[in-house]
Amino acid sequence: xxxxxxxxxxxxxxxxxxxxxxxxxxxxxxxxxxxxxxxxxxxxxxxxxxxxxxxxxxxxxxxxxxxxxxxxxxxxxxxxxxxxxxxxxxxxxxxxxxxxxxxxxxxxxxxxxxxxxxxxxxxxxxxxxxxxxxxxxxxxxxxxxxxxxxxxxxxxxxxxxxxxxxxxxxxxxxxxxxxxxxxxxxxxxxxxxxxxxxxxxxxxxxxxxxxxxxxxxxxxxxxxxxxxxxxxxxxxxxxxxxxxxxxxxxxxxxxxxxxxxxxxxxxxxxxxxxxxxxxxxxxxxxxxxxxxxxxxxxxxxxxxxxxxxxxxxxxxxxxxxxxxxxxxxxxxxxxxxxxxxxxxxxxxxxxxxxxxxxxxxxxxxxxxxxxxxxxxxxxxxxxxxxxxxxxxxxxxxxxxxxxxxxxxxxxxxxxxxxxxxxxxxxxxxxxxxxxxxxxxxxxxxxxxxxxxxxxxxxxxxxxxxxxxxxxxxxxxxxxxxxxxxxxxxxxxxxxxxxxxxxxxxxxxxxxxxxxxxx
Amino acid sequence: xxxxxxxxxxxxxxxxxxxxxxxxxxxxxxxxxxxxxxxxxxxxxxxxxxxxxxxxxxxxxxxxxxxxxxxxxxxxxxxxxxxxxxxxxxxxxxxxxxxxxxxxxxxxxxxxxxxxxxxxxxxxxx
Numbered sequence: 001x002x003x004x005x006x007x008x009x010x011x012x013x014x015x016x017x018x019x020x021x022x023x024x025x026x027x028x029x030x031x032x033x034x035x036x037x038x039x040x041x042x043x044x045x046x047x048x049x050x051x052x053x054x055x056x057x058x059x060x061x062x063x064x065x066x067x068x069x070x071x072x073x074x075x076x077x078x079x080x081x082x083x084x085x086x087x088x089x090x091x092x093x094x095x096x097x098x099x100x101x102x103x104x105x106x107x108x109x110x111x112x113x114x115x116x117x118x119x120x121x122x123x124x125x126x127x128x129x130x131x132x133x134x135x136x137x138x139x140x141x142x143x144x145x146x147x148x149x150x151x152x153x154x155x156x157x158x159x160x161x162x163x164x165x166x167x168x169x170x171x172x173x174x175x176x177x178x179x180x181x182x183x184x185x186x187x188x189x190x191x192x193x194x195x196x197x198x199x200x201x202x203x204x205x206x207x208x209x210x211x212x213x214x215x216x217x218x219x220x221x222x223x224x225x226x227x228x229x230x231x232x233x234x235x236x237x238x239x240x241x242x243x244x245x246x247x248x249x250x251x252x253x254x255x256x257x258x259x260x261x262x263x264x265x266x267x268x269x270x271x272x273x274x275x276x277x278x279x280x281x282x283x284x285x286x287x288x289x290x291x292x293x294x295x296x297x298x299x300x301x302x303x304x305x306x307x308x309x310x311x312x313x314x315x316x317x318x319x320x321x322x323x324x325x326x327x328x329x330x331x332x333x334x335x336x337x338x339x340x341x342x343x344x345x346x347x348x349x350x351x352x353x354x355x356x357x358x359x360x361x362x363x364x365x366x367x368x369x370x371x372x373x374x375x376x377x378x379x380x381x382x383x384x385x386x387x388x389x390x391x392x393x394x395x396x397x398x399x400x401x402x403x404x405x406x407x408x409x410x411x412x413x414x415x416x417x418x419x420x421x422x423x424x425x426x427x428x429x430x431x432x433x434x435x436x437x438x439x440x441x442x443x444x445x446x447x448x449x450x451x452x453x454x455x456x457x458x459x460x461x462x463x464x465x466x467x468x469x470x471x472x473x474x475x476x477x478x479x480x481x482x483x484x485x486x487x488x489x490x491x492x493x494x495x496x497x498x499x500x501x502x503x504x505x506x507x508x509x510x511x512x513x514x515x516x517x518x
Numbered sequence: 519x520x521x522x523x524x525x526x527x528x529x530x531x532x533x534x535x536x537x538x539x540x541x542x543x544x545x546x547x548x549x550x551x552x553x554x555x556x557x558x559x560x561x562x563x564x565x566x567x568x569x570x571x572x573x574x575x576x577x578x579x580x581x582x583x584x585x586x587x588x589x590x591x592x593x594x595x596x597x598x599x600x601x602x603x604x605x606x607x608x609x610x611x612x613x614x615x616x617x618x619x620x621x622x623x624x625x626x627x628x629x630x631x632x633x634x635x636x637x638x639x640x641x642x643x644x
Contacts, residue, residue: 007538008626014533054600055530057622065622 012097015059019094020122022048026087027119031112033080045083046072052086064089091122098124102219103144106130107137107160108152108181113206117150117181120208121215134158141167146176147222148199148215153182153189164196165405169364175241177218181206188411188503195407197240197308232306234284235291243305243313247363250303250315254357262316262324263363264354265370266294269382271310274343282342289338290348297331313367321387324354328385349383364406365426371410372424375417396421397442397514402431402458403476404450412445415503420510428453432461439467443514445497448477448484456491463492472513519544520637523563525554525580526598527572531621535567535598538626543633551575555583558590565636568615570599581614594636 029045032038049072056065067089071082102125106114109132118128131137134157141149149167153160160180167173177199182189190201199218202210232239238246254261268290275283287310294304294312303315316324336347353373357366373386380390392398399416402425403409409424416422423441425431429452435441444462446455453461455475462468475488475496488496497509521544526532536545546563548554551572558566566584570577577597584590597610597618610618617632 007541011534011537014537015530018530018533051528051530054528054621055534058531058534058624060624062622 011059015061016094016097016124019090020124022052023087023090023094023122024119026083026090027115030080030083030087030115033083034112034115037076042076042079045079049083049086061093064093087118091118091128094122094124095127100127101125102127102147102222104128104148104150104215104219105137105140105146106150107132107134107155107163108150109133109154109156110152113152113181113204116206116208117211120211132156134160134163137163138166141173146173148177148179148218150179150181150215153180161192161196164193164198165407168196168407171241171244177222179214179218186503188415188506192408192411195411232291235288235306237291237295238303238305240305240307243303243307243315244363246303246305247315250317251357251363254317255359257318259318260320261357262319262321262354263357263366263370264314264316264324264328264352264385265307265367265374266312266314266328266350266352267374267378268310269349269351269378274346278342278344282340285340285342286348289340290335290350293335293338294331297334298327302327319356321354321356324356325352325385325387328352328354332383332385351377351382352385353377354385354387361426368406368409368413368424368426372413372417372422375414379417392421398423398440399443399445399510400425400431400435400441401445402426402428402450402455403445403447405447408447415506416510419507427451428455428458431458435462435468436465439465441471443510444468444471444473446473446475448475448488456487459488459491459493474509474513520564521546521561522633523548523554523558523566525549525551525566525572525577526569528569531569531598534623535629538623538629539633542630551577551580551583554580555587558584558593559587562589563593565633566593566595567598567619568595570597570610578613585614596632596636 025044025048029041032041049068052068053065053072056062056068067082067086071079071086074082104121104126106117106128108114111132114130118130122128129140131140134155151160151163160182164178167176167178178196180193180198180201181204182201183204193201199221200214202214231237231242251261268286271283271286274286287306290312291306294314298304298314298316301317305313307313314328316327319327332350336349338348339345340348351374353370353376355366355369355373373389376389377384377386380386396419398421400423401409401412401416403412404427409426413422413424423434425434428450431444431446432453435444446458448455450458459473459475462473472494473492475493477484477496477498485496494513495509497506519542522539523546524532524535525548526535527549532547536547539545546557546561548557552575568577568580572580581595584593584595594616597615598621599606599610599618600621607618616636619629619632623629
């Protein structure tokens, strides 16, 4: 008797083990059927539906058997709907009988992509949900914690990168591993996604061989994130989330006490060379050593975090930018004296940008300014600390870029830094103030969506000023809707650039508009 | 351990029956009649569980082949059927099956009882 009831237990788990393969077959067959007729696909669905309808009830899944029978007998025009329902029921049976360990959200308006992804990654313990619009995704994201998000960039109600920004700016979601699915292959878009800390970038058409591995490794990382929510395991210092948490208090204290708060962004020089020449383990050692030297050389009251990759961030309370630069110079000299055996005497150096926080400024905006300095230090030959921008090169055209998204702003500023003198405005109000204060910008780039005054408002305000009546003003937009573009032209825009843009196209566009002036 | 041959084309049902029986019997699985006939003569089992609605060769045809084979003809053969009508029962027994078990197999006791009786004798199945 006992062996019989044990057998019953085994039955259910064996049936559940077989569900992923069934879902795989159904979802694979669905893909060609969604766009047309495919006799082979229909045949494989009916064959499997027959198998399920003849057996599901014996395993205690009578409803599944019923639905399978309906699918087997469905007219061709109902087959997709029935198959979809059958697959969904199988997926939910698997979910409800296995204790879920990872919740995975696929955001893509193309159901075929969901078919493909779900069929290749379904497994016991994984709950896979689908959202076909930004709006639907937001509801689902709010509803629970997710271990992985697969995100398409082109969605019917907006740009996937807007969601990326939103996810990254909320402490609850900022460390969810995100895999970007997109046909958009420009280097700038990839860099942009990488700058948001996305896990991977998979180009469509998706490679079925690659998807399961990418998903598994992203889920692995998500487990590790749960363990160390605030700490970077390699260096033992705060990670991005942890740093933000402590920084908020440091900033509040500085404002309360009317003291300066310096922020330094540090990037190890030629870090890739360490990895490439000596392997990742040595690269990790270099990071750990750099972290330790930072910790040892700075004051206990200084807040240190690993921002990502080979980038560190430090907040120094009650310190001027100049004072912070001096403190970091000490770090630099100690680091260059620290030898790591495996690197054959190669010294570790870094480039650094230092700022002090302005009133009413958030960390992200401060970091945009620090990054501008950091990038200038890199361009200037690396191994240096800058707290003021080098004197403007009068030969270079001056551009005002108003972009509120800090990640995007950092990228655009980096793209333009080589050829232009770039000033950044974090919102529309600041853009108007900067343009009014300094009327010699040769060109203005305005993001459409900005807080306080939006891009269109800034455009109208500038066109009323004598200095900007005929100056080139270009709009940056995430959506190329005719209505928006028409509005921009009516308000006097010279051109518009739809994000994402390739770096070369962006620079060519700017050159064209600057041509008459130069 | 006695050996039971299971002839069933639906892989889920094969798994189901094999899982129910595997602690008590050695189960040999066959997907269709031709494969079964080939296997049965090589290693004669103690009992055959035979699905009725098989592709190619039907259950009745497989039964006929067993009954026409001098080495196999005395084997107890149980019909596995989804046609769970009471009238069918008499018909299957009349066709020469030794017993029949209706699918879905919601209560495995019935299956076990049938097998026990056929292998060890005892209660009548009628």
